[in-house]
Every structure is written in structure tokens, then in C-alpha cells.
Amino acid sequence: MNRRILMMFVLACLSLSAVWAGDVDDVKKQINKIKKSSQYIYAESTAPTEADARAYAEERLYDEVNKWVATQKKMKGSANLVVNNRKELWTQLSMPRGSNMFRYFVYVKKSDILPTENAVVIANENLPAVEEKLQPALPEAIRVVAGFTDYFKMAEMVKQLKAEGKIADYARYASLDNPDACYLVIYNKDAQVVAVLTPGPERLNVKTNKPDGIANYRGCGAIGIQME
Structure with a gap:
């Protein structure tokens, strides 16, 4: 059963902490303490960029929340969940050969995961208007892939396009x-295709021509297609 996980951005109940670790050892101690406690659900990821590390970790966290909820009699029938007080720790790791990696550790207390059958999401109408960007011409292979809504049919087409040399x-x-x-x-x-995004750090949704990013699709998977 799919559940909608709502992040409650209410100052009275939200305590989101992003910690830059000047002392990596302190962060490791905090992480180990949380891992040993049965009160928390957590996820972590390491990636070359902060954005990727956060996206991976958050995707895994919501997967873990859904798995835990499925074992709770009072929650598994609920279509909506509210997650309060999500917290995160992050640090930059020095790796061999001079490269740097970002580590994100995201966690939530089980008692802060609440079922809510009557949750209402209110759009913020005060957000500034987003300037529409001109989208470059799409490669024919991407146009074909973007026409699919079924994941398995899309995946078969991607394999075919690779075999035909139309994608790298x-x-x-x-x-x-x-x-x-x-x-x-x-x-x-x-197993439904929900979006196709252009390359680059500032991506566009190929169907809407609006700015979009993988962080907007928590709990979803993604396949990357390289054209050159």
C-alpha cells in the first residue's frame, strides 16, 4: 500500500538540524548512538556531492519508514503519515587520491511518525513565480522514452535503444x-514513469518544461540515460 508522507513545516513541532561536523569523531559517536537505539528509524548515504548524498539518504529513509509502518497495526491502514522532527547529520569525508565525499545521515524518532486520515496539504501561494526556461531540442531517443508510462515497457525500450546505438x-x-x-x-x-528530467545541475521536466529535480521525487527510483 502506498502512503503519502507529509513533512510538517510547523515551528512549534519541527526541529530540523543540519550539522556541519567540524569534529568528525563527534558525529560518528552521535550516529552510532542512534543506530544502537530502537527508538529511531535512520538511513545514510555517501556521494560526491551534498545534493546527491541527501537525495539518496532521504529516499532510503522514506523506504525504511514505510517498511516500519507496515508492521504497526495502528498505522498500516493509514493512507497518510505525518513525520515530525526529521533530523540530519552531515560531514565531508576526505577520501584517497584527494577526492572528497559527503556523508548524510538522516533519522526520525518512531514516536514522531503519526497516522493522519484527514491531513490537508495547503499550497503556499506566496512563493515567487518561477521563470520558464527554454528547453533545448530533445534527442529522438528521449522523446520515445518520455512517451512511456509503464516502467517495464520503458526499460525494454531503453535496452533496445542501447542495442541500436541511439543512446550511449x-x-x-x-x-x-x-x-x-x-x-x-x-x-x-x-512501476509507473512519473517524470523525465534533462541533464545538468538545474534540470527541467521534459513534459512541463518547468524546473524540476530528483529531490522532488522522494521514494522513487531513477534510471540515468547518457546520450554521448
Whole structure:
């Protein structure tokens, strides 16, 4: 059963902390303490960029929340969940050969996960208007892929396009060497394709021509397609 997880941005109940670790050892101690406690659900990820590390970790956290909720009699029938007080720790790790990696650790207390059958999401009408950007001409292969809504049919077409030499390569998001160089095909847990995004750090949704990003699709998977 798919559940909608709502983040409550209410000052009275939200305590979101992003901690830059000047002392990596202190962060490791905090993380180990949380892992040993049965009161928390957590997820972590390490990636070359802060944005990717956060996206991976948050996707995994919501997967873990859904798994835990499925074991709770009072919650597993609820279509909506509210997660209060999500917290995160992050640090920059020095790796061999001079490269740096970002580590994100995200966690939530089980008691802060609440079922809510009558939750209402209110759009913020005061957000500034987003300037529409001109989208470059799409490669024919991407136009074909973007026409699919079923994940399995889309995946078969991607394999065919690779065999025909119409795309250079493809892989799951977590396996991509350079995600910014790839088009991203986003799919949900119902095996439905929900978006196709252009390459680059500032992506566009190919169907809406609006700014979009993988962080907007928590709980979804992605396949990266490289054209060159």
C-alpha cells in the first residue's frame, strides 16, 4: 500500500538540524548512538556531492519508514503519515587520491511518525513565480522514452535503444558516475514513469518544461540515460 508522507513545516513541532561536523569523531559517536537505539528509524548515504548524498539518504529513509509502518497495526491502514522532527547529520569525508565525499545521515524518532486520515496539504501561494526556461531540442531517443508510462515497457525500450546505438549508456541512479551528464527517468513504487528530467545541475521536466529535480521525487527510483 502506498502512503503519502507529509513533512510538517510547523515551528512549534519541527526541529530540523543540519550539522556541519567540524569534529568528525563527534558525529560518528552521535550516529552510532542512534543506530544502537530502537527508538529511531535512520538511513545514510555517501556521494560526491551534498545534493546527491541527501537525495539518496532521504529516499532510503522514506523506504525504511514505510517498511516500519507496515508492521504497526495502528498505522498500516493509514493512507497518510505525518513525520515530525526529521533530523540530519552531515560531514565531508576526505577520501584517497584527494577526492572528497559527503556523508548524510538522516533519522526520525518512531514516536514522531503519526497516522493522519484527514491531513490537508495547503499550497503556499506566496512563493515567487518561477521563470520558464527554454528547453533545448530533445534527442529522438528521449522523446520515445518520455512517451512511456509503464516502467517495464520503458526499460525494454531503453535496452533496445542501447542495442541500436541511439543512446550511449544507461544505469540506475545510484550507479551513475556523473548523474549531471544524464537524462533521468523517474519511476514510482507502482512501476509507473512519473517524470523525465534533462541533464545538468538545474534540470527541467521534459513534459512541463518547468524546473524540476530528483529531490522532488522522494521514494522513487531513477534510471540515468547518457546520450554521448
